[in-house]
Amino acid sequence: MKIVFQHTALLPVIGYGGIERILFWHMVELARMGHKVVLIGHPESKVQPYGIELIPCLDETHSVWQALIPQDADIIHLSYNHTVPGKIPTINTIHGNGKVGEIFPKNSVFVSMKHAEIHGSNQFVYNCIDLAEYPFQYSEKKWDKFLFLAKASWKVKNLKHSVKACRAAAKQLNIIGGKWWGLSRYIHNHGIIGGEKKMQIIRQCDALLFPVRWHEPFGIAVIEAMSQGLPVIGSHYGSLPELIQPQTGFVVSSHEELMEKVKNPGRTFDPKEIRKYVEDNFGINKHAVSYLALYEKIINGEELNSKNPTWQFNQRAEDLLPF
Secondary structure (H helix, E strand, O other), X not given: OEEEEEEOOOOOOOOOOOHHHHHHXXXXXXXXXXXXXXXXXXXXOOOHHHOEEEEEOOOOOHHHHHOOOOOOOOEEEEOXXXXXXXXXXXXXXXXXXXXXXXEOOOOEEEXXXXXXXXXXXXXXXXXXXXXXXXXXXXXXXXXXXXXXXXXXXXXXXXHHHHHHHHHHHOOEEEEEOOOOOOOOOOEEEOOOOOHHHHHHHHHHOOEEEEOOOOOOOOOHHHHHHHHOOOOEEEEOOOOHHHHOOOOOEEEEOOHHHHHHHHHOOOOOOOHHHHHHHHHHHOEHHHHHHHHHHHHHHHXXXXXXXXXXXXXXXOOOOOOOOOO
């Protein structure tokens, strides 16, 4: 199968990256499985050593990059909302939440069951990670050092309540993804970092705090933390009840419940069991296999959704939900 992707970010990602990392891992896995993978993207991307053909193009104007699509391609896979005109079918992975009134193509795929549901769809493939980039180093976990791994400046990620809970419980909080601007001996700002430095901090922590106040589409930080054996305390919104199982953490519905669990979990977690949960459910091969099945359906003329998905609410996704 010949699969074409388009993305102007430099690949593979140097340092911090979210969607781009998943996209790159997916392409590499498809190439490893013997498929012909083409990227229309950044001229300095170093994808050829991974068996991926590069068609250089930095211009994001649709008419420009669309003119470069090989006409013998079987399918075009985009990571955003756009339909390519012509005979080659397009599949769209929708990573974020839609805007009020936004309409998505019928061949759209979302990143969790809840994410699909709130867009009027039942089509989803969980995000996954390349576990080779997340080697597991076992360590005993206490309940003293917590991790916040998200864009700290984005209010929906709820750094505010994470800080409040740790300060009240006299526990340490390590922030990756920005900083908290107050003063406290319990709060440690690490900024926006990636690579081995990021992994070292994750491994030093005992659990991830992820009390988001919106319908989280997936939450790659959740499986990143779990890959290192960290349990997760997350809110009850979006994908989190799907991702957080009893053996991998807690789902809480208020800041009072969050504070209670930070102070005393009431149980212990097995880091090896949490790591295995990620290996069994969120490895990149499972992601690629799931998409290959969807590619086949679309190439054979099926539409993944009977009607165009759309954001199901009248308020913006970013409006803070109660917590």
